[in-house]
Amino acid sequence: MNANNQYLTLFANCIPVKGASRSVICDTQHKRVKFIPNSMYDWIQELKSISIEDYQKELNENQIQITNDYIDFIIQNDFGFFCTKEELAWFPEYDGSYESPNEIENAIIDSDDSSNHNYQKIFSQLEQLGCEAIQLRFFDAIKFEQLNKILSHLEQSSIVSIDLALPFSQEWSNEKVKDALNKHPRIFQLTLTSFPATLDPYPNEHRANLVCSSKVIDSNSHCGIIDPKYFRLMKESMIEARDFNNCLNKKISIDVHGTIKNCPTMSESFGNIASTTLEEALNSNGFKTKWFIKKDDIKICQDCEFRYICSDCRAYTQNEDAYGKPLKCNYNPEKMEWKS
Amino acid sequence: MDDTKDKLEKLLKVDNFNRLPLFMENAKLIPKKKNLKEYKKITVEKYGTTNFRHTVYRKPISTFL
Numbered sequence: 001m002n003a004n005n006q007y008l009t010l011f012a013n014c015i016p017v018k019g020a021s022r023s024v025i026c027d028t029q030h031k032r033v034k035f036i037p038n039s040m041y042d043w044i045q046e047l048k049s050i051s052i053e054d055y056q057k058e059l060n061e062n063q064i065q066i067t068n069d070y071i072d073f074i075i076q077n078d079f080g081f082f083c084t085k086e087e088l089a090w091f092p093e094y095d096g097s098y099e100s101p102n103e104i105e106n107a108i109i110d111s112d113d114s115s116n117h118n119y120q121k122i123f124s125q126l127e128q129l130g131c132e133a134i135q136l137r138f139f140d141a142i143k144f145e146q147l148n149k150i151l152s153h154l155e156q157s158s159i160v161s162i163d164l165a166l167p168f169s170q171e172w173s174n175e176k177v178k179d180a181l182n183k184h185p186r187i188f189q190l191t192l193t194s195f196p197a198t199l200d201p202y203p204n205e206h207r208a209n210l211v212c213s214s215k216v217i218d219s220n221s222h223c224g225i226i227d228p229k230y231f232r233l234m235k236e237s238m239i240e241a242r243d244f245n246n247c248l249n250k251k252i253s254i255d256v257h258g259t260i261k262n263c264p265t266m267s268e269s270f271g272n273i274a275s276t277t278l279e280e281a282l283n284s285n286g287f288k289t290k291w292f293i294k295k296d297d298i299k300i301c302q303d304c305e306f307r308y309i310c311s312d313c314r315a316y317t318q319n320e321d322a323y324g325k326p327l328k329c330n331y332n333p334e335k336m337e338w339k340s
Numbered sequence: 341m342d343d344t345k346d347k348l349e350k351l352l353k354v355d356n357f358n359r360l361p362l363f364m365e366n367a368k369l370i371p372k373k374k375n376l377k378e379y380k381k382i383t384v385e386k387y388g389t390t391n392f393r394h395t396v397y398r399k400p401i402s403t404f405l
Binding site for chain 2: 106107108133134135137161163165188191211213215217222223224225226227230232234237246251263311313
């Protein structure tokens with residue numbers, strides 16, 4: 001195709017992000033990330049308002065060859081397409097505003113042997129706030145029947161996604177796990193922690209994701225890990241990350257003592273579930289403050305090419321700075337290296 | 341409606357059928373869900389009160405492994 005009198009534009013869900021030393025194109029539809037040089041990122045920005053022919057007028061032969069390589073890269077990877085100037089106006093970028101009808105989108109409820117949560121009451125309050133996804137983290141062993149009883153409160157619920165993390169015990173045979181997953185199809189992921197090294201991991205053959213991990217998770221202090229395995233290539237979360245904290249935004253948590261918090265690991269309390277409703281906590285002063293700490297405000301993260309697809313942690317930060325880099329992130333965007 | 345039809349025909353000439361849903365979204369042909377009440381109405385109409393669907397690909401709620 002003769003592209004000279006054409007405009008080249010990226011599909012709106014292929015989002016380029018510039019970092020300190022390199023850039024990425026995040027294809028949120030095909031769930032892939034490709035690295036590109038920062039010079040190519042700048043070139044993509046310039047091409048938003050100028051035709052390829054006009055752009056190349058001022059370039060020498062070598063520079064034209066480089067831009068032709070860029071064009072080939074975009075087309076071959078299906079990141080963009082040629083169009084006329086008139087057509088260009090039909091393909092606006094996402095307007096960047098994140099909207100959600102839910103007052104709360106996800107919740108964490110921690111418990112151990114000392115906890116005395118009224119799950120029915122908690123779930124009911126979460127439903128009122130529009131919460132769709134919850135994570136139940138058990139730090140002490142829980143019996144199959146106990147878990148069944150808790151999850152039975154969700155059988156008619158608008159909470160549609162349940163993550164479970166619970167320690168392995170002899171009772172949790174592969175058959176019992178299968179039973180639980182079949183009985184409660186809302187379970188999105190079941191993580192068996194403290195899984196014995198002597199046992200083969202149970203086959204992950206369910207509609208829910210089953211994870212068997214030898215790691216001992218006995219408190220909320222294990223949270224906050226930043227790792228590529230947690231990267232999520234979703235346009236919704238990328239757009240959210242531009243304006244909001246992509247961990248804490250629209251999250252509410254209850255720790256093992258029933259204390260209502262942004263995140264169970266954080267110290268700031270907004271009351272206890274025994275005497276305060278989740279709605280009251282949500283509307284209390286300061287609860288939403290951390291929702292607005294976006295990646296572009298966070299030191300080092302603001303220079304990272306992965307900033308809109310990775311997770312965040314405000315509980316453990318460098319120098320305990322509210323705007324500090326997550327303490328459990330080992331990536332250096334300047335050097336483009338993950339430390340092991 | 342004619343305008344929508346014209347847009348779609350033109351979009352198809354771009355020759356990227358697998359991106360079509362996105363084109364429609366970009367062209368603002370799919371209305372946004374604006375508020376909780378409307379959202380609940382849509383959800384109930386589509387999935388029923390006791391049915392549900394998994395968001396197959398969603399962001400992690402916490403990261404501890």
